[in-house]
Amino acid sequence: MTTSPSDLTPRRRPTRTISLGKVAMGGAHPVRVQSMTNTDTRDAEATLAQVARLAEAGCEFVRLAVPDETSAAVLPQIQAAAPVPLIADIHFDHRLALRALEAGLQGLRINPGNIGAKANVDRVVDAAKAHGACIRIGVNGGSLEKELLRQYGGATPEAMVASALGHAALLEQRGFDNFKISLKSSSVPRTVAAYRLLAEKLDCPLHIGITEAGTLLRGAVKSGVGLGILLWEGLGDTLRVSLTADPVLEVRAAWEILRSLGLRQRGPEIISCPTCGRTEIDLQDLAEEVERRLDGVTEVFTVAVMGCVVNGPGEAREADIGLAGGRDCGLIFRRGEILRKVRGRDDLLPEFLRELDAFLAERRATRTLNPEP
Incomplete structure (x- = not known):
């Protein structure tokens, strides 16, 4: 039995389409990447600087904590200069949600159960309608309603879904139907089970994530496992990789997860071998320097940085450009064809970077002459 290309790409769960400002999500739209600032929102300058960094990294909308009136007061200033749509994260005080909408923010993240009486929910929904804003219902396993915890015996997937419904x-x-739902837990199995259950009951888009995932390595692994399962099953229309780290790294991790499943691409893919006893060059430094040089590049192509001739042009033949190290020398190749041999360890990296710059210049010149329709 032959595997078809469609078997290698996740089939997205059909949902209704919603919008956050000019960004559409759900339906046939790509999985969107978001993150959240960790600056003090009251510091408008610092917050805007971080929003700009996130946008440059590929973040498509950014969430801001709005815990008090002081932070709400600077939202018009932040909104006016933000390069991407913004989402206000609101808890307990529905008036802050109203202030955020009045400031022009295109989205809210709320838990309707913790902003007071139904009249407060009415005010927020009416304001969201009037401003054309999107709402995310954010259910968190660590803050479920007490009656649901009693009914289900804890923060089970069923309890999380009951809260969301x-x-x-x-x-x-x-x-009001311009909303999406998230069901986050720090447990990967519990989170996956909850999203599977909810997907059977509603057609709204889903925002996926593993909350409190951890520091950079642990959090990226945990998020990669959980989000990878969900995305492969077609679940997830927007996502955040939650890390105890610079939020720009959340965005980069999100794109790598999407790239690994063939869902989206942004920037070059860098492949490098894990090294072994045959490796006779400092491959880690080489790979990291190539990665640094390509930071900020948005063109899509593949770069291979390989440790020996065994894993060189042969195994990396599909790479657009690459190098393979050897004893006191290295090979530079494109699409499996050797361009030249470089002698001397000290010359390999500079020579490869020059070749890489030439490759990028050719790509950009071709794109200028033949722009995409």
């Missing part, structure tokens, strides 16, 4: 009903009863 109850909150969704509050919005739907008010004729």
